[in-house]
Each structure stands twice: as C-alpha cells, then as structure tokens.
Amino acid sequence: QRPAILIARAVFPEVVERLREHFEVETTPPGVVWSPVELIERLQGKDGVLTTGSEYIDAALLAACPRLKIVANLAVGHNNFDLDAMTAAGVQATNAPDVLTETTADFGFALLMATARRITESEHFLRAGQWKQWSLDLFAGADIHGTTLGILGMGRIGQAIARRGAHGFGMRVVYHNRSRLDTGKEAACGASYVSREDLFSQADHVVLVLPYTPAAHHTVGAAELALMKPTATLVNIARGGIVDENALVAALREKRIAAAGLDVFEGEPQVNPALLTVPNVVLTPHIASATLPTRMAMAMLAADNLIAYLTTGQAKTPLNRVAPR
Ligand code: GLV
Ligand code: GLV
Structure with missing residues (x-):
C-alpha cells in the first residue's frame, strides 16, 4: 500500500502531480486554512504532511497523529515546529533552504x-x-x-x-x-x-x-x-x-x-x-521569497523531502536526526 500524505495548504498542480506518482495525496483547496483541530483530523492515517510555516507541529499534535513520520515545511524558517518534540516522537522535520x-x-x-x-x-x-x-x-x-x-x-x-x-x-x-x-x-x-x-x-x-x-x-x-x-x-x-x-x-x-x-x-x-x-x-504581506520560480522550487523541495524520506528513509534537507517511528 502506498503511503498517504496531506498537503496542508494549496500548492501548484505540478507539485501535486509529482506527489501523486508516489503517494495517496489529500489536497487542501485554495483559500482553506485548517484550524489545529481540523489539521489533526486531516492527518489521521497520514504518513507525511507538507506544511507552509503556518501550521504548528507540537507534542500534542504528534501524539494525536501516531502514523505521521515526516513534516516537510515549505519555508526555510521552521519556528512552527517544536523540533525537540518531533525528534522525541521519531518524526522527521525538513525545511526548504537554499533555493530561496x-x-x-x-x-x-x-x-x-x-x-x-x-x-x-x-x-x-x-x-x-x-x-x-x-x-x-x-x-x-x-x-x-x-x-x-x-x-x-x-x-x-x-x-x-x-x-x-x-x-x-x-x-x-x-x-x-x-x-x-x-x-x-x-x-x-x-x-x-x-x-x-x-x-x-x-x-x-x-x-x-x-x-x-x-x-x-x-x-x-x-x-x-x-x-x-x-x-x-x-x-x-x-x-x-x-x-x-x-x-x-x-x-x-x-x-x-x-x-x-x-x-x-x-x-x-x-x-x-x-x-x-x-x-x-x-x-508587505510576507512575500520575500515570492517569485513563481522560487516558490515552485521551494514546493518541489518540500515534495522531494517527502518522497525521499518515505521511500528511502533519507530526507534531502533534514532538520533533525530521528530513529524512525
Ligand atoms: C519564509 O518566511 C520562509 O521561512 O521561507
Ligand atoms: C537561513 O537559513 C538562511 O538561509 O539565511
């Protein structure tokens, strides 16, 4: 059975296509922002999630989503992650550096x-x-x-x-x-x-x-x-x-x-x-990395982290070292 992932905030169709080559993909419609409770509901049965820097990943969420193995942030900053909690739970964290x-x-x-x-x-x-x-x-x-x-x-x-x-x-x-x-x-x-x-x-x-x-x-x-x-x-x-x-x-x-x-x-x-x-x-409304080529590259890097980790166990731009869940 193929791993299941959630894209927590709408991304470009090309990125969804790439992920569908490897995973069962649940997308989020444009304009939709999940509340913390809705996010936990959407994450049931998911092995991975692509986040955008606005979804908070903490110990309570990780405990409520026991199947989750990787969270790939579509941002270089990762202050939305409790990295210690993720490491303790055996959940891989990745960000999207360099390309932006x-x-x-x-x-x-x-x-x-x-x-x-x-x-x-x-x-x-x-x-x-x-x-x-x-x-x-x-x-x-x-x-x-x-x-x-x-x-x-x-x-x-x-x-x-x-x-x-x-x-x-x-x-x-x-x-x-x-x-x-x-x-x-x-x-x-x-x-x-x-x-x-x-x-x-x-x-x-x-x-x-x-x-x-x-x-x-x-x-x-x-x-x-x-x-x-x-x-x-x-x-x-x-x-x-x-x-x-x-x-x-x-x-x-x-x-x-x-x-x-x-x-x-x-x-x-x-x-x-x-x-x-x-x-x-x-x-300005948090647009420093907002050119189409760069936002595409960031989204593709987040997707590649999900693919690499869930297929080989080795993420491309890992933020922590984990003993897999
Ligand atoms: C944007 O703020 C980023 O961290 O990529
Ligand atoms: C931070 O990670 C930076 O790229 O400046």
Missing part, C-alpha cells in the same frame, strides 16, 4: 530601497491627488550607496544581502551573528563582524535576517531602537516576533528612527493596527 536565498535577498534589498527612498509613501501621495507642486525636499529620503549596512543574522540570506550591498552599492557592511563567519566568507561578502551595540549604532540601514527562536523574541526593542541613528532605517524580512512592534511604532512616530520596512508581523496575517497609522513604514 537569492530571491529573498533581492526582496530584502527592494524593501530597503523602498523604505529609504520612501517609494510607497510617495506613491500613496501621488495616487491621492496630493501632488500639486514640486519642492526641493519632496519625499527626500536617505542614501543607500556609500552608507553603512548592518545585518543582524548572517546565514545564507544575510550573506547574499551583504554581497549586494558591498559589491553593488559600495556600502560598508557590518554584521552580527551568534557565530562569526570564517575570514574567507567575510571577504566573499565584503562584511566585517561587529558587536550587537555597534551594529545598531553604526548602521545607516539595519536588516534583520536571523531565525526566530525563543531567544530572538523582541530582540529588537526600545533599547536597540534607541541605539540607532535618527536617520536610520530598519528592515525586517525574518519573523515578526523578532521586533517589539509597539516600541517600533513609538520610535517611528517620534522620528527616533527615520523609517522601517516590514515583510513579517508578530500576529500575521493580522497586522498591529498602530503600524497602519504610521506613514514612515513600508508594509
């Missing part, structure tokens, strides 16, 4: 530029018919070229953003990370290591690309914002919970920093209403 790195770095740069150069704010002004005359300081923003870029979290995406800044825009790039890169990698992406404090105080533009862990919760709050220059911008393409949104709103309102660009939100898809009232913030 350059696309996500492009977006990080796009959001940085939109934020520093006030692109969305000025477009709203134009669309609202408010453009009556030219003036010297109309939507005057901050330069990007030749300034200092600070990157917090220096994984693959952080390094790809650093390369863009150093080699494309002549920026001085500083970074902070739990572990320092080796000198070869630092040279390749043109970045130098600084303390956390120096990163916030020296950077003209701060980009957050660190994984969300309990230790990273609100790691950018009032104290960090107070270190930043009043002309600086803050861009978050990591996870919403990393930034204390209320402290950020206060800093933006009082112009203690110039602007922020946010692709991720603590309660997404709900957005803190205070953020919607601040003009100097660019808001």
Whole structure:
C-alpha cells in the first residue's frame, strides 16, 4: 500500500502531480486554512504532511497523529515546529533552504530601497491627488550607496544581502551573528563582524535576517531602537516576533528612527493596527521569497523531502536526526 500524505495548504498542480506518482495525496483547496483541530483530523492515517510555516507541529499534535513520520515545511524558517518534540516522537522535520536565498535577498534589498527612498509613501501621495507642486525636499529620503549596512543574522540570506550591498552599492557592511563567519566568507561578502551595540549604532540601514527562536523574541526593542541613528532605517524580512512592534511604532512616530520596512508581523496575517497609522513604514504581506520560480522550487523541495524520506528513509534537507517511528 502506498503511503498517504496531506498537503496542508494549496500548492501548484505540478507539485501535486509529482506527489501523486508516489503517494495517496489529500489536497487542501485554495483559500482553506485548517484550524489545529481540523489539521489533526486531516492527518489521521497520514504518513507525511507538507506544511507552509503556518501550521504548528507540537507534542500534542504528534501524539494525536501516531502514523505521521515526516513534516516537510515549505519555508526555510521552521519556528512552527517544536523540533525537540518531533525528534522525541521519531518524526522527521525538513525545511526548504537554499533555493530561496537569492530571491529573498533581492526582496530584502527592494524593501530597503523602498523604505529609504520612501517609494510607497510617495506613491500613496501621488495616487491621492496630493501632488500639486514640486519642492526641493519632496519625499527626500536617505542614501543607500556609500552608507553603512548592518545585518543582524548572517546565514545564507544575510550573506547574499551583504554581497549586494558591498559589491553593488559600495556600502560598508557590518554584521552580527551568534557565530562569526570564517575570514574567507567575510571577504566573499565584503562584511566585517561587529558587536550587537555597534551594529545598531553604526548602521545607516539595519536588516534583520536571523531565525526566530525563543531567544530572538523582541530582540529588537526600545533599547536597540534607541541605539540607532535618527536617520536610520530598519528592515525586517525574518519573523515578526523578532521586533517589539509597539516600541517600533513609538520610535517611528517620534522620528527616533527615520523609517522601517516590514515583510513579517508578530500576529500575521493580522497586522498591529498602530503600524497602519504610521506613514514612515513600508508594509508587505510576507512575500520575500515570492517569485513563481522560487516558490515552485521551494514546493518541489518540500515534495522531494517527502518522497525521499518515505521511500528511502533519507530526507534531502533534514532538520533533525530521528530513529524512525
Ligand atoms: C519564509 O518566511 C520562509 O521561512 O521561507
Ligand atoms: C537561513 O537559513 C538562511 O538561509 O539565511
């Protein structure tokens, strides 16, 4: 009998086809989001599931789904997984790294530029018919070229953003990370290591690309914002919970920093209403990896993890090592 899997959020037809070559596949219709209870119901009798980063996989779910052997996340971040519980239960966890790195770095740069150069704010002004005359300081923003870029979290995406800044825009790039890169990698992406404090105080533009862990919760709050220059911008393409949104709103309102660009939100898809009232913030709906080729590659990698693990016992991009259930 072929293994049975659930695709927990609608994916491209090509991905469903690939999975049907190996498995009995239950799909989820477009627009449908399962509640935790519905997800457990759908997972009865399933050997594997393709998740999207919004389905929470914890000890209670694993206990209620005794046949489940693998959860393949269609995302590089995996803060929706309780990895210890998955390992303890013998459930393989996989994510979708690498295939999204350059696309996500492009977006990080796009959001940085939109934020520093006030692109969305000025477009709203134009669309609202408010453009009556030219003036010297109309939507005057901050330069990007030749300034200092600070990157917090220096994984693959952080390094790809650093390369863009150093080699494309002549920026001085500083970074902070739990572990320092080796000198070869630092040279390749043109970045130098600084303390956390120096990163916030020296950077003209701060980009957050660190994984969300309990230790990273609100790691950018009032104290960090107070270190930043009043002309600086803050861009978050990591996870919403990393930034204390209320402290950020206060800093933006009082112009203690110039602007922020946010692709991720603590309660997404709900957005803190205070953020919607601040003009100097660019808001996008968690789309940093959203190009069709990259989303296809991420979905295919998640599918390939399911196929590889359930047919050979060896996942392509495993997050844990398990003694199979
Ligand atoms: C998106 O946020 C991802 O983690 O891939
Ligand atoms: C994190 O895994 C990254 O790719 O930056």
